[in-house]
Amino acid sequence: MTLARPHFLPTEAQALELVAQPLTREAFAAFGDVIESGQRPPLSINAGMTARHHDLAHVDLGPEGGRALVNIFETQPYALPLRVAMLERHPLGSQAFVPMDGSSFLVVVAPAGDTVCVEDVRAFVTDGRQGVNYARGVWHHPLVVTQRVANFVVVDRGGAGHNCDEIHLPDGVRLLVS
Template sequence: MSPTLYPEPLTAEKFAPFGDVIELRGDADKIINQGMCGRHHDLAQLDFGSGRAGISLFDAKARHFPHELDMMERHPEGSQAFVPLSAVPMIISVAADENGKPGKPQVFLSAPHQSINIHRNIWHGVLAPLGRAGQYIVVDRIGDTPNLEEHWFTTPFLVDAPN
């Protein structure tokens, strides 16, 4: 039987060991463009190792509860930021490293206005928009050397709706 995980709301504090939550937090750091725009400055620690920053568009199919978490991946050469273009919440699965494999996953559920940046070498699940398809701007490492490790769980986890 698969162990069941329940997502908790995504907060900057709880997600900090794995990455950054990119969202507005209070007043803007600077007012620019003749006073017509607030700049909320430097909200994520982007890290691209031996490559360069690239911007891609991802078009992800909808996931639903219960959601099977059977695989996690990590990118040893760079961070990955996911910025939703459509107001679709994401199921975000992350785990600490335990001897080269993911430990017990933690699961978060983003609000439609939240973006994330997963730090370099952090185990995470695949992009999982909840309820309907989602489109995302993804900022990550582009390079010629390998940057993907996958781990398939012997017994998948089941992610179900929050209590």
């Protein structure tokens, strides 16, 4: 797969401040899935001892094949306001983040594509019991926690092919998240 070199589109505003909105399935739908247990009634399994919250995200391994990787990320906290200088995308598969310790985190995203328009960047804040699954190709900031070191289960694609592109904001453009 040959991809065009990603770039930010110019913006008239030299500084853009994003206020993180509460994360909801509806608001996040263009970027992927919200992973939370309240989406639908659970299935009762294991002789009634377990409630299975089933099929909460579309794990996309891409048309070229690959395998699912299950990882644990230990993430250091950022200070707010966060200055966004870079976004990344995974063109060959989805990437999911689920907090292991109830940590709330910020989600900074932009639509999939070979360009990123600064005005299209969105920010969400989770409630500590929600995870996200970024759809293949969706631009996102690396994991952002603000209160303490936090651990996350991360499910993404392993296998052949280049699966991480980075894009940097041009000089003079400031994107702040609070």
